[in-house]
Amino acid sequence: MGVAIRVAGEGDRGRVVQLLDEAFRDDPVSGWVFPDAAHRRDRHPRLMAVFADIVFAGGRVDITEDGTACALWLSVPADDDHADEEGPVQLREAVDPDNVRVELVGRLTAGIHPAGRAHEYLWMIAVAPEHQGEGLGSALVRSVLDRCDQEGVPAYLEASNERSRALYERLGFGHTGRPLDLPEGPRMWPMWREPRAGSAAGA
Template sequence: MTGTGKVLARAFHDDPMFTFIEPDAERRAAVLPWFFGAAARLGTKYGSLDERPGRAAVIWLLPGHADLGLREMTGSGLVAAPFKLGLSAFRRFVAITTAFERAQRDVIRQPFLYLFILGVDPTEQGRGHGSALITSALSQAGSEGHPCYLETTNEANVPFYERHGFEVASEKTPEGLPRFWTMVRPPD
């Protein structure tokens, strides 16, 4: 999972969420591989992790596992986030993820497949890796009657997800936080 963490760290290095959490580029480059490695462990335990090694990865959380409690945080290693990120960055992380959770509750109430993280190495973007990684899970969710849900802080991602059947459910600009979009893909 070390490779997965590195690929996702490169993919999200300049993402508005992570530049907000850790404004210092060098510090961000140092801590994101750890963060995404822990996120990959979370996906492996409570959902799925699929990847194109060295190029792209996707982490899904299964219906009923979108609320990350102490058990999930401990099992993945994310419980160490205050120490790994530092207190200031951790406070910003909590602020944005709390805003995501509030928006999620406002948008979707039924069980859903959560597109937790999709990232493509910047040198590999535009080559179909992201689409290839999400197509089968979207199809399976649709056939099982589950909607899919995600948040993005990167406006450039919105058209990509729309091409895959997601619709913007809300656009939020909480005071002091980056703007973000919630998106839902209804079941087929």
């Protein structure tokens, strides 16, 4: 299936935040961070906006030409140890100051992030609910994995639910280390993909 993909610009910010909010509002991790549904509807868009701004500033946001799906990527250098003590605190203060789980999820995911090798980090991928199951997520990820294969760069992500975990396994990601069990909450799976020499990601 041919899916037109381009790099998102600042003018796409609103749509990217909307996609992230719609796709992740009922995700197990979002439900753990914001257990109360009404509170989640209020604060979840703020969290997604902060995530989008971080990647717009320092990474790459890919979006389908029709605006139905997007993927947020960061290029992580080999010497990045993810030991940002202030980042999770600032995130909580910006999004939901009294909610320690906003800070905790940032600290815990940073704690399992692999160090020592440069890699592409798929932070989030979002598909509009009415377009899920159409292969848009796979197309977005493959477009970057093809480049990873050409350049010999591995890729990393944390799957936050069983459906996305299965998708990433089909795309060549394998589990690395132990799963992350959020306190009294859901499981997240750190996944790593080595570049495929001499073959395309979709082959």
